[in-house]
Amino acid sequence: MLKRLLAIIALLQFSTPVSAAMTTLLNLVDTLAVDSPYSLAFTASGTTTRLSVAGYNVPGITKVSDNSVTLSGGSINLLGPDWIYTPAPQNPAAFQFTSDLYFAGTTIGSYDIFSQDFATTAGNIYVYSFLLDNLGPDRTGFRVTVDSSIAPSVPETPVWTMLIMGFGAVGSVARSRPKQAHSGGAFTAS
Numbered sequence: 001m002l003k004r005l006l007a008i009i010a011l012l013q014f015s016t017p018v019s020a021a022m023t024t025l026l027n028l029v030d031t032l033a034v035d036s037p038y039s040l041a042f043t044a045s046g047t048t049t050r051l052s053v054a055g056y057n058v059p060g061i062t063k064v065s066d067n068s069v070t071l072s073g074g075s076i077n078l079l080g081p082d083w084i085y086t087p088a089p090q091n092p093a094a095f096q097f098t099s100d101l102y103f104a105g106t107t108i109g110s111y112d113i114f115s116q117d118f119a120t121t122a123g124n125i126y127v128y129s130f131l132l133d134n135l136g137p138d139r140t141g142f143r144v145t146v147d148s149s150i151a152p153s154v155p156e157t158p159v160w161t162m163l164i165m166g167f168g169a170v171g172s173v174a175r176s177r178p179k180q181a182h183s184g185g186a187f188t189a190s
Helices: 002-015 157-176
Strands: 023-029 036-043 048-058 061-071 084-086 094-097 100-103 112-119 125-135 139-147
Touching (some): 048 125, 094 112, 125 139
Antiparallel strands (some): 023 139, 048 112, 048 139, 061 100, 061 125, 084 112, 094 100
16 A cells, blocks of 8 residues: 555656746847847746846946836736846846836946746746847846746645645554554552
8 A cells, every 4th residue: 555655656756847947038248229129028838937137237337128028919017116136246236226127237247137026827928028228338248038947836736746645645654553552451659
């Protein structure tokens, strides 16, 4: 019985879906842009997707404005007003003002990153649109990535199944233990 239960648990572990890795949608280096519109399409592979916008501009400023993610053909922006900021490893210099993102910096190749997680439906196509403006002819780097391998906040069905089966296995082992004999006599003090 226990061997059968362990075989089922092992089978469920291998049937758990594998998530996609991070995908680079755009990677620009030393590109001049003046209020240039971009629309980048991607297909979600999970229920939560992380959009990351990274950049540097030495010694000027790159502005990313009018940020929106919509379902292809849709009009509702899935992005919120606040971004999570991850500073560059060397000389970070970026900030958010309203919903616009600004990148500066003093080290070429050292990217500041702004990111947001939002709900998606696997298989649907989404579009990230924005305006890019390099305020000066400087050394710049700009990168946009999406990652649909973000773990959802609610466990998936195989996780629940393994959890319940694990509790069943522990209960089965506890039940199959030999019972110890009980003398049934009264306690006597000596």
